[in-house]
Amino acid sequence: MNSTVPYVHRDFSTHTLENVSVPYENINLFTQDKVLQESVRAFGADHVCDQLTEFGGIVGQADYLALGDQANRFRPEFAPHDRYGRRIDLVSFHPAYHHLMQTAMTYGLHSLPWETKTKGAHVHRAALCHLHTQVEAGHGCPVTMTFAGVAALRHTPSLASTWIPKVLSRSYDPRNVHWSDKSGLTLGMAMTEKQGGSDVRSNSTRAFPTASPGSGQPYELVGHKFFVSAPMCDAFLMLAQAPGGLSCFLVPRWWDVDHKNPMELVRLKDKMGNVSNASSEVELRGALGWMVGEEGRGVATILEMVALTRFDCMVGSTAGMHMAVQQAIHHAAHRRAFGALLIDQPMMQNVLIDLALEREAALWLSMRMANALDQSGSESERLLARIAVAIGKYWICKRTPQHAYEAMECIGGSGVMENSMMPRLYREAPINAIWEGSGNVQCLDVLRALHKSPQTLDVLHQEIAKAKGSHPELDALLKTGFSQFKNLAVEDAAFEGRRWVDRMAVALQCSLMFQYAPEQAAQTFCDSRLNMDVAHQYGSLKRETPIAFLLKRYRVDGIS
Numbered sequence: 001m002n003s004t005v006p007y008v009h010r011d012f013s014t015h016t017l018e019n020v021s022v023p024y025e026n027i028n029l030f031t032q033d034k035v036l037q038e039s040v041r042a043f044g045a046d047h048v049c050d051q052l053t054e055f056g057g058i059v060g061q062a063d064y065l066a067l068g069d070q071a072n073r074f075r076p077e078f079a080p081h082d083r084y085g086r087r088i089d090l091v092s093f094h095p096a097y098h099h100l101m102q103t104a105m106t107y108g109l110h111s112l113p114w115e116t117k118t119k120g121a122h123v124h125r126a127a128l129c130h131l132h133t134q135v136e137a138g139h140g141c142p143v144t145m146t147f148a149g150v151a152a153l154r155h156t157p158s159l160a161s162t163w164i165p166k167v168l169s170r171s172y173d174p175r176n177v178h179w180s181d182k183s184g185l186t187l188g189m190a191m192t193e194k195q196g197g198s199d200v201r202s203n204s205t206r207a208f209p210t211a212s213p214g215s216g217q218p219y220e221l222v223g224h225k226f227f228v229s230a231p232m233c234d235a236f237l238m239l240a241q242a243p244g245g246l247s248c249f250l251v252p253r254w255w256d257v258d259h260k261n262p263m264e265l266v267r268l269k270d271k272m273g274n275v276s277n278a279s280s281e282v283e284l285r286g287a288l289g290w291m292v293g294e295e296g297r298g299v300a301t302i303l304e305m306v307a308l309t310r311f312d313c314m315v316g317s318t319a320g321m322h323m324a325v326q327q328a329i330h331h332a333a334h335r336r337a338f339g340a341l342l343i344d345q346p347m348m349q350n351v352l353i354d355l356a357l358e359r360e361a362a363l364w365l366s367m368r369m370a371n372a373l374d375q376s377g378s379e380s381e382r383l384l385a386r387i388a389v390a391i392g393k394y395w396i397c398k399r400t401p402q403h404a405y406e407a408m409e410c411i412g413g414s415g416v417m418e419n420s421m422m423p424r425l426y427r428e429a430p431i432n433a434i435w436e437g438s439g440n441v442q443c444l445d446v447l448r449a450l451h452k453s454p455q456t457l458d459v460l461h462q463e464i465a466k467a468k469g470s471h472p473e474l475d476a477l478l479k480t481g482f483s484q485f486k487n488l489a490v491e492d493a494a495f496e497g498r499r500w501v502d503r504m505a506v507a508l509q510c511s512l513m514f515q516y517a518p519e520q521a522a523q524t525f526c527d528s529r530l531n532m533d534v535a536h537q538y539g540s541l542k543r544e545t546p547i548a549f550l551l552k553r554y555r556v557d558g559i560s
C-alpha cells in the first residue's frame with residue numbers, strides 16, 4: 001500500500017497575519033495624557049507631577065492592566081457559613097482585586113485630602129483616581145466610600161477619634177476580623193431598601209437605643225438593605241428610623257472580637273457591570289450601630305458623604321471615557337481599510353476627535369470641582385461645588401454610555417470581544433449614572449440647591465462668565481438663559497428641569513474649555529455643543545475643525 005499523502009500543495013499556511021493592531025499597554029498613563037497634566041498644573045498641584053508620573057508608569061504596564069481583567073473575570077464569591085455551620089458572611093475576591101485595593105490605599109486614594117492641608121490635595125487625589133479607574137472601576141467603590149465616609153464621621157467626635165485614624169491608614173487589611181485588630185479600615189454605605197432608593201425617607205429599618213439615645217450612642221437596628229456594595233468593608237454608614245426620625249448610624253461588621261454583628265448577607269447581586277465589586281442584600285437582626293450626627297438628621301448627615309461619592313462618579317466616568325477613546329485612537333492608528341490607516345480617514349477623524357473632546361471637557365469640569373473642594377473655605381467655592389458637582393455628576397455620567405459604545409464601534413468587531421477591554425467599559429458606563437442619585441434625582445437636587453440658596457446660581461453664572469466674549473451662544477446663555485432659568489415657575493421647572501440642567505452643564509464645560517484648554521479645542525467643542533436644540537451625536541463636527549492640531553493633542557505616540 002502506498003503511504004504517501006496525496007497532497008498537491010505543500011504550503012499549509014492559511015493566511016499572512018497583517019494589518020492587525022497591538023494592545024494598548026506598556027504606556028505611562030500620566031505622561032501620555034496632555035489634558036490631565038495640564039489640569040493638574042492649572043489647579044495648583046504641579047508639585048505632585050513627579051509622583052503622578054511614577055504612578056502612571058506603574059498602572060500602564062501590561063501586567064498591571066491585566067489585573068483589571070482578572071478582577072472582573074473571577075467574580076467575588078459569597079459564603080454565608082463556614083464548613084461547620086458558623087455564620088461568617090465571607091466574600092472572597094480574586095488576588096487581582098486585592099492588588100488593586102492595595103495600590104489604591106498605598107497611594108492614599110481613600111485618604112489624601114483628609115491627611116494633609118497641602119495645596120491641591122483633592123486635585124492630586126482626583127488625578128490618581130482618574131489613572132487608577134482606567135485600569136479597573138469596581139474596586140473604586142469601597143475606596144470612594146471610605147474617602148467620603150470621613151466627611152460624615154468627623155462631626156461625631158467620639159466616633160471620629162476612634163475610627164478616623166485607622167480609616168486614614170495607608171495599610172490595606174482585608175481580613176474578616178474586628179476593626180480593633182486591623183491596621184487599616186474601609187467604609188461602606190447602606191441607604192437603599194426594596195421599597196425605595198432615591199426616596200430614602202421611605203426606609204423602614206428601625207433603630208432602638210440600647211441605653212441613652214443621641215449622637216454617638218449605640219442603637220440596635222432591625223430591618224433590611226437592598227443594596228450594600230463592598231460588604232467586606234469594616235463598617236457602614238446606614239440610615240434607619242430612630243424614635244426621633246430618620247438617622248444615620250455607623251454599623252461595624254463585627255460586634256466584638258468574637259462575634260459578628262448580626263448584619264447578615266442574603267445574597268450577592270448579579271450585576272451587568274462593576275462585577276469585581278461585590279454588591280449585596282442584607283438583613284439586620286439587631287445589628288449594633290452608633291448614631292452619627294443628630295437624631296432625625298440622618299439624610300443631612302449622610303449627604304455629606306454622598307456629595308463626595310457623587311464627585312467621584314464624575315471622575316470615574318471621565319476616566320472610563322478616556323480609556324475608551326484612547327483604545328479607539330490607538331486601534332485606528334494601527335488599522336488600515338480601503339488603502340489608508342483609519343486614523344487618516346476623515347470621517348473616523350471626526351468621530352475620534354469628538355470623543356476626545358467630550359472627555360477633555362469632562363475632565364476640566366471634574367478637576368475644576370476638585371479645585372473647588374480644595375478651596376471649600378471660600379463661600380463662593382463651596383456654593384459652586386454644591387451646584388456644579390450635582391450638574392457634573394448628572395451630565396458626565398449621562399454622556400458616558402453612548403461614548404463607550406461609539407468608541408467600541410471604532411474598533412469594529414474586535415471591540416465587541418470579551419478579551420478586549422471594551423465590553424467591560426461599556427457595561428460599566430451606565431452604572432455611575434444610576435447609583436448615588438439617578439439622572440432625574442440629580443436634576444431635582446440642582447433645583448433644590450437653587451431653591452434653598454439662590455446664590456448658587458449667581459456663583460455658577462460668575463464661573464461661566466469668566467469666558468464671556470469667547471462665543472456668541474455662550475454670551476446669549478449668560479445674558480438671557482440664566483434669568484429664564486431663575487424665573488422658571490416651580491411647576492415648569494419640575495417638568496423642564498433636565499433641559500435646563502443640560503444647558504448649564506454644557507455652558508459650564510464650554511466656559512472651562514475657553515478658560516483652560518487651547519483655543520482650537522474650546523472653539524470646536526463649543527461650536528458642536530452649544531446649540532442645544534439639536535441633540536449632539538458623536539462624529540458630527542463641522543468642516544472647520546482643526547483636525548491636525550486636535551489629533552496631535554489626543555494621540556498617544558510610541559506604541560508600535
Ligand SMILES: Cc1cc2nc3c(=O)[nH]c(=O)nc-3n(C[C@H](O)[C@H](O)[C@H](O)COP(=O)(O)OP(=O)(O)OC[C@H]3O[C@@H](n4cnc5c(N)ncnc54)[C@H](O)[C@@H]3O)c2cc1C
Binds near residue numbers: 195198229279437438
Ligand atoms: C451597582 C449598584 C451598586 C449600588 N450600591 C449601593 C450601596 O452600596 N448602597 C446603597 O445604599 N445603594 C446602592 N445602590 C442603589 C442605588 O443608589 C439606587 O439604585 C439608586 O439610588 C436608585 O434607587 P432605586 O433603585 O430604588 O430606584 P428608584 O428610586 O425607584 O428610581 C427609579 C427611577 O425614578 C427616578 N426618580 C425617582 N424619583 C423621582 C422623581 N421625584 N421625579 C422624577 N424621577 C424620579 C430615578 O431617577 C430613577 O431613574 C447601588 C446601585 C447599583 C446599581
